[in-house]
Amino acid sequence: MKLIFDIIKNGKDFPNKRNFHFNMTDGVIGRDEGCDFHLVDTKNHISSKHAIIEYKYGIYFIKDISTNGTYLKSPYKKLPKDIAIKINSTDIFIIGDYEIQARFIDNDYGHEDIISYKSQIEHSNVNSPMRLSASLIPDDDFLLEDNTVMNNSFIVQEEENYETNNVLNIFEKESEEFEELYDFEKEPFLESSINDRNSVSTQVIHEHINLPKLNTLSQSEESFIPTKNPNELNGNSLIEILEKKLGLSIHTLSLEDQIATVEEISKIVINSLDGLKNSLGIKEKIKKDLMIDNVAPKKDDNPVLMGQYAITLLNERLDRDTLKLSEAIKKSFNELNIHNIALHRSSKNLVNIAATKFSPKSLEHYFEESGEVNGLMPKKYQMWDAYVNMFKKINESQDFGINFIAKDFSKEYNNICYTIKLTSV
Numbered sequence: 001m002k003l004i005f006d007i008i009k010n011g012k013d014f015p016n017k018r019n020f021h022f023n024m025t026d027g028v029i030g031r032d033e034g035c036d037f038h039l040v041d042t043k044n045h046i047s048s049k050h051a052i053i054e055y056k057y058g059i060y061f062i063k064d065i066s067t068n069g070t071y072l073k074s075p076y077k078k079l080p081k082d083i084a085i086k087i088n089s090t091d092i093f094i095i096g097d098y099e100i101q102a103r104f105i106d107n108d109y110g111h112e113d114i115i116s117y118k119s120q121i122e123h124s125n126v127n128s129p130m131r132l133s134a135s136l137i138p139d140d141d142f143l144l145e146d147n148t149v150m151n152n153s154f155i156v157q158e159e160e161n162y163e164t165n166n167v168l169n170i171f172e173k174e175s176e177e178f179e180e181l182y183d184f185e186k187e188p189f190l191e192s193s194i195n196d197r198n199s200v201s202t203q204v205i206h207e208h209i210n211l212p213k214l215n216t217l218s219q220s221e222e223s224f225i226p227t228k229n230p231n232e233l234n235g236n237s238l239i240e241i242l243e244k245k246l247g248l249s250i251h252t253l254s255l256e257d258q259i260a261t262v263e264e265i266s267k268i269v270i271n272s273l274d275g276l277k278n279s280l281g282i283k284e285k286i287k288k289d290l291m292i293d294n295v296a297p298k299k300d301d302n303p304v305l306m307g308q309y310a311i312t313l314l315n316e317r318l319d320r321d322t323l324k325l326s327e328a329i330k331k332s333f334n335e336l337n338i339h340n341i342a343l344h345r346s347s348k349n350l351v352n353i354a355a356t357k358f359s360p361k362s363l364e365h366y367f368e369e370s371g372e373v374n375g376l377m378p379k380k381y382q383m384w385d386a387y388v389n390m391f392k393k394i395n396e397s398q399d400f401g402i403n404f405i406a407k408d409f410s411k412e413y414n415n416i417c418y419t420i421k422l423t424s425v
Helices: 117-122 129-135 139-143 188-192 196-200 235-246 255-289 303-315 325-348 350-357 360-370 379-396 398-424
Strands: 002-009 019-023 027-030 051-056 059-064 084-086 092-095 098-105
Touching (some): 255 303, 255 325, 325 350, 325 398, 350 398, 360 379
Antiparallel strands (some): 002 019, 002 098, 027 051, 051 059, 059 084, 092 098
């Protein structure tokens, strides 16, 4: 019988492997890379050699040899130091920021076998009770009378109700040949503090991660199949979708960190929509102030202009022809990028625009149209007087000079926007 420790919870450090196998051999758990069960720990909460796994008489035992101690999660107790404690199926031990769960199998899996119950379901015949009993159900699970422990096993719960809920009655019959070994379930120190269970369970580090049962439908990486109602997704499926799309690892965090991460994502969405709305508004104000004409027909159907209130559109069933919020956000960013590039290039060409506008031929044409030059008087002197008068107007009113080149600047801006859109198609 092989013992497998599954890492069901870890802190900020990511383990190199999600499970560790002990095939009827002894082993060492610790921070040192030379240990059989190596746990990455940058905070040094875990000792170099933290605990020893012993295999005697066909049974696995755990012995704590650490400085900070090893804990049993349910019922929450600290293991006595340098004393071998029997390992039961589904026992969860707390070592540093890690929670590791024990399970026993008879199948000869390799070291790369994945600790995912979903993977086990996909590679096994769910409809075959013979295969289930041989590959998934641990032999000693039938000895357990504790209903809370049975909920963590692979066995589909029967209609029969278990009235006992005392972990102390799990192993009442021990063989006489093992009397010299310390029995964790029978020692008085466990009974004296059994009431600590409720007080400790409220801490985040001791929250148990519920693993999916056998009757849970398998889920592929590309599509998420709901287990109950086809119109509803459970929390785990939503977390998996976020992790896949954003490249995060939310399920490894504690409950408090998971809530904080989801709230931070919500704030990012809201702030992005509000910021994008303001940026679009500023862009329109700049174009209006510079008297830049909108060549393309203007449409006010962009949901981004609603800011964070555009999120409410996700609750409505929109028509297929309606612009999706995600596409509207992408389109809005493209508009801002084109606007910024066109404004930058037009500003760089502003000197050339002004030089062309104030060239002798352009000024002559301008003065003739404005009536400041007539054919009765010599044109040379009239041109000079009109030129002096124009600069007086520019010094008296700044808007005069801006309006003088505004039309040419708007034309340059629109030409650059059209060129960018044409080359991006």
